[in-house]
Amino acid sequence: MQMNGRHQRRRQIHLLATHGDMSLSAALHLLKRFVYPGPATWTNFLRYVLLATGLGFLLAGIIFFFAYNWTGLHRFAKLGIIGGCLIISVLISLNGSLLLRVRRWFLLAATILTGTLLGVYGQIYQTGADAFDFFLAWSVFSFGWAIAARFPLLWLGFIALLNITLLTWLIQRHPELNSLNALFLSGTLNGLTIWISLKWPARISNASIPDWYLNALGIAAVGFQTLAILNGIYNGGDVWSPLCYALIALQWFLFTRYGLLRRSIFWPALLGLAMIILIAGALLKISNEASMFLVVSLIVAAGAAGLVAGIALLQKKWENGTR
Numbered sequence: 346m347q348m349n350g351r352h353q354r355r356r357q358i359h360l361l362a363t364h365g366d367m368s369l370s371a372a373l374h375l376l377k378r379f380v381y382p383g384p385a386t387w388t389n390f391l392r393y394v395l396l397a398t399g400l401g402f403l404l405a406g407i408i409f410f411f412a413y414n415w416t417g418l419h420r421f422a423k424l425g426i427i428g429g430c431l432i433i434s435v436l437i438s439l440n441g442s443l444l445l446r447v448r449r450w451f452l453l454a455a456t457i458l459t460g461t462l463l464g465v466y467g468q469i470y471q472t473g474a475d476a477f478d479f480f481l482a483w484s485v486f487s488f489g490w491a492i493a494a495r496f497p498l499l500w501l502g503f504i505a506l507l508n509i510t511l512l513t514w515l516i517q518r519h520p521e522l523n524s525l526n527a528l529f530l531s532g533t534l535n536g537l538t539i540w541i542s543l544k545w546p547a548r549i550s551n552a553s554i555p556d557w558y559l560n561a562l563g564i565a566a567v568g569f570q571t572l573a574i575l576n577g578i579y580n581g582g583d584v585w586s587p588l589c590y591a592l593i594a595l596q597w598f599l600f601t602r603y604g605l606l607r608r609s610i611f612w613p614a615l616l617g618l619a620m621i622i623l624i625a626g627a628l629l630k631i632s633n634e635a636s637m638f639l640v641v642s643l644i645v646a647a648g649a650a651g652l653v654a655g656i657a658l659l660q661k662k663w664e665n666g667t668r
Contacts, residue, residue, distance in 0.1 A: 532569030
C-alpha cells in the first residue's frame with residue numbers, strides 16, 4: 346500500500362476495510378500508525394515549532410537592534426554584524442552532523458539575512474536603488490539556496506519574493522499598465538509555480554511536495570486572479586482583458602481537474618469560494634442600495650451552504666471509491 350499523504354492513506358485504508366477482507370482492528374491499527382498523529386509526531390512538531398520561533402525571534406532581534414542603534418554604529422560594524430550572522434547561518438546549514446531539517450531552517454535564516462544585508466548596504470551608501478532593485482537583488486541572491494535546499498518553506502519564501510519583485514516592477518517601471526493585467530500576471534506566476542513544483546522535484550530528486558505548499562500557492566494564484574476579475578468589474582479593462590479572463594478560466598479549469606484527480610476537496614472549495622466572491626462583487630457593482638446588500642447576503646449564505654453540501658457529497662463519493 347503506497348503511503349504518500351494522510352488523505353490518501355485514509356482513503357486506501359477505508360477502501361480495504363470496506364471492500365476487502367481487512368478486519369476492523371487491523372484498520373484501526375493502520376489508522377493509528379499511518380494517519381492519526383501520535384506522541385512522536387507531536388514531539389517532532391513542537392521541536393520544529395520551537396526552532397522556528399527561536400530563529401524568528403533571533404532575526405527580529407537583529408533587525409530591531411539595527412533600528413535602535415542605527416546612528417550609534419559605524420557602517421563597517423553594521424555590515425560586519427549582518428555579514429557575520431549570515432556566514433554563521435550558512436556554516437551551520439553546511440554542517441553535516443546536524444539534522445537536515447535544522448540545516449534547512451538555518452538556510453532560511455540566511456536567506457532572510459541576505460535581504461537584511463542588502464537593505465543595510467543600500468541605506469549606508471545610498472545606492473539609489475528603488476524597491477524593485479532591492480527585491481530583484483534579494484531574489485537573485487536567494488535563487489541558488491532555494492534550489493539547493495529542497496525545503497518547501499524556503500521555496501514559498503522565494504516565490505513570495507518573486508511576487509513582490511513582479512509587483513514592484515509593474516508599479517514602478519510600468520505604471521501605465523492596467524491593474525487587471527498586473528494582478529493577472531501575479532496570479533499566473535503562482536499558477537506556473539504550482540505546475541513547476543509538481544513536475545520539477547519528481548524529475549530531479551524524487552522529492553514529495555507537501556499539500557500545504559501547493560495549497561498556499563493555490564490561494565495566492567486564485568486570490569490574485571479573483572482580484573484581477575473584480576478590478577475589471579469595477580474599473581474596466583483594456584484590449585488585453587478578454588485574453589486575461591480566458592487564461593484565468595483555463596487555469597481554474599486545470600486547478601479543478603487537478604483537485605478531482607487528486608481527490609482533494611481544497612481546490613473545489615477554493616474555486617467555489619472565489620465564484621461566490623465574484624458574484625457578490627458583480628451584484629454590488631450593479632447597486633449598493635440596502636436591498637442589494639440583503640440580496641447579496643442571501644446569495645452568499647445560499648452559495649456557502651450549497652458549496653458545503655456539494656463538497657460533502659463529493660467527499661462521500663470518493664470514500665465509496667467512485668468518481
